[in-house]
Amino acid sequence: MSRLLGSVRARATLGATLVVAVALVAAGTAVLLSLRSNLLGEAGTQAERSARDVATELAVGTRYTELHLDVDDRPVQIVDEEGTLVAASEDLERITGTGVDAVEPQPSPTDAGDGDGDSDDDDDSGEPLEAGEIGARTTVSDGTATIDGDTEDYRFAAVPVETRGGDQLTVWAGAPLSAEHGAVNTALTVMLIGFPLLLAVVGWVTWLVTGRALRPVAGIRREMAAITASEDLARRVPVPGTHDEVARLASTTNETLAALESSVERQRRFVADASHELRSPIASLRTQLEVAAAHPELLDLDGAVADTVRLQRLAADLLLLARLDAGERPADARVDLAALAREEAGGRPGVRVRSRGDGAGDGAGEVTVSGSRGQLGRVLANLLDNAQRHARSVVEVSVRRDGGVAVVAVADDGEGVPAADRERIFERFVRLDAARSRDDGGAGLGLAIARDVAVRHGGTLTVHETPAGGALFELRLPTADTFTPSRM
Template sequence: MRSVRARAALGATVVVALALAAAGLAVLLVLRANLTDQAGLQAEVAAREVAGQLALNVPYNELKTGDEEEHPVQVTDEDGRVVAVSKDLEAISGTGTDRVTPEPGASAGGDREDDGEDRDDDDDGAGGADPARGEVSTDDPDFTNGTATVDGDSADYRFASVEATNEAGLTLTVHAGAPLAAEQRAVASVRGAMLAGLPVVLLVVAGVTWLVTRRALRPVEGIRREMAAITASEDLSRRVPEPGSRDEIARLARTTNETLTALEASVDRQRRFVADASHELRSPIASLRTQLEVGAAHPELLDVPGAVADTVRLQELAAGLLLLARLDAGERPGVARLDLGALVHEEVSQRTGDRIPVTVTVSVPAGGGFEVSGSRAQLARVLGNLLDNAERHARSAVAVAVRAEGGGVAVEVTDDGDGVPGAERERIFERFVRLDDARTRDEGGAGLGLAIARDVAVRHGGRLTVTDAGERGARFTLWLPDAR
């Protein structure tokens, strides 16, 4: 079942069916219990009426049992022998004995008179109650279910058993029944109504769920069609329709459009990156090819230093492009711990051929060094790019300062060049971006150094910003969180 509508309708129908079945069963049980209790109450009333007559020593053949078909009666003595039954009672079950004919040896006086006299003597000697007075038990009666046949008609009955003591001191048990036909008819009627109405209710639930789900999922189908059209046309400028509601589907549509916007920007950035990389690679390759062709035709004219410089430039550009590709692919920085102050000293000490000497100031904190976590190679590349940029624009001074700041380590690279205009301070971190003055003075930069530096800083949980360095120059500040 691949349709969401069908699954939703089936699920709702099954849940409602189970709920209705449970509720219906509970209703039937409660109804049956109430009607059975009512029948038991009627049987108890009938049993107590007969027990009252026995307590008054009414002869068995003169007992008034009321409507025999409505309330069949059976009376047994202490030994379980039948001493009296209602008129036309032909069979009975559920009362402890199925006999419906009084037994000849069971009587109210009979062989128990001497026992009665002995009890009288004993009771009188003990100071007990007067045994000549009969009584009906006030205890709760025992209830059982059984059957009885009265005048050829068999039915189910609820029997109540009540004890009574006659004037002779004989304890008798009266079993009187009340018919369960009304209870059975009521339960059957309710059950039939439930079974008849259940399919109708389930059909209504299934239909309503189908229609509601279809209406709710209609915008999803519109989103799916538009996404299929975007995939087929490869036109990322298109957007899926957003419903006017504020439900989950509307949020899905908005998120989908936001994803398409980000994807479009990413693709555009990728295309510009490829175009800019091709443009930047074309110049050194063309220059190198020209020099090699001239050298091949006229070896004495081969410009070896120029060829080496172009080769170095190609190598640096390829390395920068490779690093950017790895960063774009989601490469995570390492987790090694390193001292950023020591790394700054190491990078500056290796720059022996710089045009302007670099001054380093490290303010060592009281707790020790400047420990950060990350990739040593990538952070060294950031420091190198910042120093290259400062050397390229400085007039006479380049300074590096390392200090603790805001729970991390700040590295400031300052030059005394022309600085960066306020409107260009974010743009210079874009890829292949060089300001106009840099284009005239930059002999090898491709506009990737600062872009690489910021990407690496961000992926290490830090930031890279540029501000003015007093009256003249620029100050680039690299901040990284302290590893401790």
């Protein structure tokens, strides 16, 4: 059961069925109450009409024995002001709900006519008597009555009347509630039969609709399971042509798979290239040590130190790249790029540094950013190493502030970078000069590290061409008052 309810399809079906069930119960209850109220109101109106008809007869002086009390076999009682039953329907055997349980009339010495038993409509002086008065207020109650052996529920209406003889009477008349009971019972029976059938239809339709809607999700799940089992990231999940949320989910899943495939492939290339780059200095160092062990007089100490330094630098580069790939958050320190540029350029022959601010909060020549001083220093060092490697005579570094952006430009007077290669040079282990030795040119990680650090600090690193034709590397970073390094 728990496994079934763990299905979205089952939960959707159950939820829809419960909602419809609650709505049907609420609507059915409202219909039954409204139907019962209308029928009770109609029965009360009929009872009041019957009571007023009898009250009208009493008001004009009709004697008790001449009253029409047996119309439609409805129970009628006439009670005086002392609560004594003075007239009632024939065949009335029992009654409740009127306050007077008596069914056998006990007439007063005088009838309801002129008060002296005379049937004339004139008093002793010969003047006609005025008609009595019927009360406007009607009292309604529910009860039962047994007439000629049949017991039914009734709604009773009580109408007060004053005869022209001055007697205060109350007329109780009832209307049967059999129609109300029959209609309510019929409606209830229809609901008890129809509602479960309707709920079954709702549940069945919801089950079919949700199954059809979730069918692409099942296909996506199966394909993802197959990809996981085969570890083939080149596969993609099917995208339905519905252009709905499921289709967007499939498209996003494929984009994620593509990004994952690219990341894994990049990682594989990185490991392969790193292994290749590490093999050369390690092999060279091992050879020199083996030669030195056999022939100490042939030890090339300078070469061994150079290989060791190169190996150390390569290991440091690989470690920094691994930290960047792991999403290491840059430090939140204030760094003066102008001072950092002068520090990195110090002692490098042919490198000139100039800086200027824009007067918007920094002092002249001071351009401050927020981030890691060590990583930003590494960016400048890599850019200067690259520029010196390709420059003919001079490298120029400029630091300026352009609104809310700090700009560091490193230009050389070399041959420049071809337009087709201006993005490729930022890839890892890429060297445009295939003939250049690894000893002279490094492993091809400097510019890749520089761009990754720039991106981690919310900036960019691009390469352009100087007016003289050399390469111009431009580092753009948000200033300290506009950027706080975030976790990436």
